[in-house]
Structures are given as structure tokens and as C-alpha cells.
Amino acid sequence: MTAIVRALILLLLLAGGTAVRAQNLLTNGNFEAGLAGWSTWTAPPGFWDGTWIHSNDCDIWVPTQCPFEGAGMSHAQKKGSGAGNAHGGLFQTVAVTPGRVYRLRGAWSGGVTGNAGGNATWWEVVAYDGAVGAATIDAAPGPLDTLIARRDVSNLALNGVFQFQWEPFDGTFTATSSQVTIALKTGSFFTFDAAGYHDDLVLEEVASSNIPVNSPWALVVLCLGLLATGAWMRRGPGMRRG
Known part of the structure; x- marks a missing residue:
């Protein structure tokens, strides 16, 4: 393999490693279009049934700033009053x-707000492997799913309050199939x-790949250096000694 071919291959590899701007794969991830792109579900377990309401309102347990960063809309999923x-x-x-x-992310x-003894509430963000529906999402994550x-x-006193203000969440997962289902889950009883x-x-x-490449000129200079080195090495020993 000649030095020229080696240099061209390296050039292509470096060019392929140049960073590109990441694309948000979610539709309407900021909820500025309401719930467009999202499906909803509510699943009462069969006793003292309650219902979760999905909207862009901030009228129950309003965060310090709503929506997040004080602009646009945020998604709210709320359960009405009662021990549902x-x-x-x-x-x-x-x-x-x-x-x-x-x-x-x-x-x-x-x-x-707590009611009867033994109450519990949870909030989860989960990446489910494949295209799944409400029945799968309502269950605990499986071995191929990722809890983000x-x-x-749990066990709040009667009228006891628990609240967490806006905070970031962030996690990674490796795709095992050609689709993933992102679920925003909330559950509550008593x-x-x-x-x-x-x-x-x-x-x-x-x-x-995170290979640092400052500019196309850096690739040109690198390739010229490789070409010069290859040409020098191809010369005979006597020619290299002058």
C-alpha cells in the first residue's frame, strides 16, 4: 500500500469522525404544540379508581416557575382530589x-398530598425497548428497558406534603432494536x-467518535506531512544519507 493511499484513507477516517450537531428524535419534546406526537394512558388498578388528567396547565402543586424557565408550555399530568x-x-x-x-434528558x-396510611407516589422516565403500549408501560421495566x-x-401523614422543584434528569441507553418508546410515568395511591x-x-x-479536528486545513497539513514522510521512506538508504 503506497503512502498516498494510506494518507487518503486516514483523511477519510478523520473526516468521518468530525462531530455533527445532534438531532432531537422526539416530536414536540418541549410541548409547545400541546400533546402532539405523544400518546396518553391512565390505568386504575381496580380499587378506589382515580384518573390522571393530561394538560399543559400548572394548577396543582405548581412549581416555583411554570413552565420550566418561565417560557412556553410544560406538560402536566394530574390526579384529582380524593383517595383515587x-x-x-x-x-x-x-x-x-x-x-x-x-x-x-x-x-x-x-x-x-398524603391521605390514608400506606400511601405512595412515584415519578419515572423510562426508555422501553421496541414499540410498546400502555399495558407494557404500566408494568415495571424489563431487562431490555432502561430506567432513566x-x-x-411513601407514608406521608394526612395532608402531609412532598414536592420537588424543577430539576434535570439525564441518562443513556443502548438500543437493542429498531425502535424505542419513551414513557413519562406517574403513579399514586391513598x-x-x-x-x-x-x-x-x-x-x-x-x-x-470524538476525534478533534480543528478545520479542513488541519487535515490537509496532516496529509501533506504523511505524503512527505512516505516519499522520504521510499528513497534508498544511500539517497537518504545524501
């Missing part, structure tokens, strides 16, 4: 490439009002 029990949330399925690593907030973030509280808020969600592929 329900799981619910949003989900969206997107295309991915098996074997590649993806990052999911965003912001969330939530709160709840979770908050929970509680009064409860709510979960989500905003500014981004799902992006993690760059597979």
Missing part, C-alpha cells in the same frame, strides 16, 4: 439504530392531589 389510585402518563415511540447509544417537577430517572415518596410536570425533553444519538 391510578398510574398514568405519556409515551412516544421513535426509530433508533440497534447497537447505538442514545441520551435522554429533560426537566421535571412534582408534588403530592425516578423519584418516589393520596389527595398529585401532579407531575415535564419539559424540554431531548432524545439524541451519542456521537460514536
Whole structure:
């Protein structure tokens, strides 16, 4: 293999490693278009049934600033007053490439008021392997699924309050099939009002190569140096000694 061929191959490899701007694979991840792109579900477990309401309001357990960063809209999923029990949330399925690593990030907030003894509330963000529906999402994550973030509280006193203000969540997973379902989950039982808020969600592929390349000129200079080195090495020993 000649020095020229080696230099051209290296040039192509370096060019392929140049970083590209990550694309948000989620539709309407900031909820500026309401719930467009998202599917909703609510799943009462069968006793003291409650219902989760999905909207862009901030009227139950309002965070310090709503929506996140004080502009646009945020998604709220709320359970009405009473000792209702329900799981619910949003989900969206997107295309991915098996074997590649993806990052999911965003912001969330939530709160709840305790009622009867033994109460519990939880908030989860999960990446489910494949295109799944509400029945799968309502269950615990399986071995191929990834729990990105979770908050929970239990055994609040009557009218006891738990709340977490806007905070970031961030996690990665490796795709094992050609689709992934992102789910925003909230569950509560034996509680009064409860709510979960989500905003500014981004799902992006993690760059597979981070080789630093300052500019195309750096590649040109590197290749010229390789060509010169190859030409010098091809000269005979006597010619190299002058």
C-alpha cells in the first residue's frame, strides 16, 4: 500500500469522525404544540379508581416557575382530589439504530398530598425497548428497558406534603432494536392531589467518535506531512544519507 493511499484513507477516517450537531428524535419534546406526537394512558388498578388528567396547565402543586424557565408550555399530568389510585402518563415511540447509544434528558417537577396510611407516589422516565403500549408501560421495566430517572415518596401523614422543584434528569441507553418508546410515568395511591410536570425533553444519538479536528486545513497539513514522510521512506538508504 503506497503512502498516498494510506494518507487518503486516514483523511477519510478523520473526516468521518468530525462531530455533527445532534438531532432531537422526539416530536414536540418541549410541548409547545400541546400533546402532539405523544400518546396518553391512565390505568386504575381496580380499587378506589382515580384518573390522571393530561394538560399543559400548572394548577396543582405548581412549581416555583411554570413552565420550566418561565417560557412556553410544560406538560402536566394530574390526579384529582380524593383517595383515587391510578398510574398514568405519556409515551412516544421513535426509530433508533440497534447497537447505538442514545441520551435522554429533560426537566421535571412534582408534588403530592398524603391521605390514608400506606400511601405512595412515584415519578419515572423510562426508555422501553421496541414499540410498546400502555399495558407494557404500566408494568415495571424489563431487562431490555432502561430506567432513566425516578423519584418516589411513601407514608406521608394526612395532608402531609412532598414536592420537588424543577430539576434535570439525564441518562443513556443502548438500543437493542429498531425502535424505542419513551414513557413519562406517574403513579399514586391513598393520596389527595398529585401532579407531575415535564419539559424540554431531548432524545439524541451519542456521537460514536470524538476525534478533534480543528478545520479542513488541519487535515490537509496532516496529509501533506504523511505524503512527505512516505516519499522520504521510499528513497534508498544511500539517497537518504545524501
